[in-house]
Amino acid sequence: MIHTVKPGETLTQISRDYRKPLSEIIAANPTINPNVINVGQPIMIPGFPPADTIPFRIDVSVNNRKLRLLKNGVLQKQYPIAVGRMLFGTPVGQFIIINKAPNPGGPFGTMWMSLSKEHYGIHGTNDPSSIGKAVSKGCIRMHNRDVEELSRIVPIGTSVTIHP
Numbered sequence: 001m002i003h004t005v006k007p008g009e010t011l012t013q014i015s016r017d018y019r020k021p022l023s024e025i026i027a028a029n030p031t032i033n034p035n036v037i038n039v040g041q042p043i044m045i046p047g048f049p050p051a052d053t054i055p056f057r058i059d060v061s062v063n064n065r066k067l068r069l070l071k072n073g074v075l076q077k078q079y080p081i082a083v084g085r086m087l088f089g090t091p092v093g094q095f096i097i098i099n100k101a102p103n104p105g106g107p108f109g110t111m112w113m114s115l116s117k118e119h120y121g122i123h124g125t126n127d128p129s130s131i132g133k134a135v136s137k138g139c140i141r142m143h144n145r146d147v148e149e150l151s152r153i154v155p156i157g158t159s160v161t162i163h164p
Contacts, residue, residue, distance in 0.1 A: 001048035
């Protein structure tokens with residue numbers, strides 16, 4: 001998987017976002033200077049499938065509070081979601097699903113799917129009345145049955161686009 005460096009990113013933060021040891025990222029990019037990375041620079045992230053091998057894509061509209069699942073560009077399903085509340089906005093950008101954890105406990109419902117941004121994910125909820133609202137600390141919250149269905153369909157490495 002190739003990550004394109006965004007403004008303000010460091011290699012250390014990139015390694016945390018993808019939950020990969022910095023040493024693995026450096027080893028996968030032997031020509032990189034770990035102390036100097038540039039905006040737009042491609043960084044190979046080991047352990048994830050190439051994006052073009054995954055037919056699925058997730059599109060999240062924060063303002064509409066909808067998550068759309070696409071396969072080969074064709075809408076398969078749309079789900080209602082909850083998003084980040086004021087001061088805890090849902091991050092906008094391009095991410096991937098980096099892992100899945102069933103039954104994470106607490107307010108995260110019955111499934112957690114980590115995004116390639118530290119501390120953020122797509123997860124279920126123990127408060128279904130929150131769906132459709134701006135109430136989370138920035139994560140994308142779904143009904144448990146919906147996030148379970150989505151997690152069965154999409155593989156690790158699935159692209160997630162979040163926009164206003």
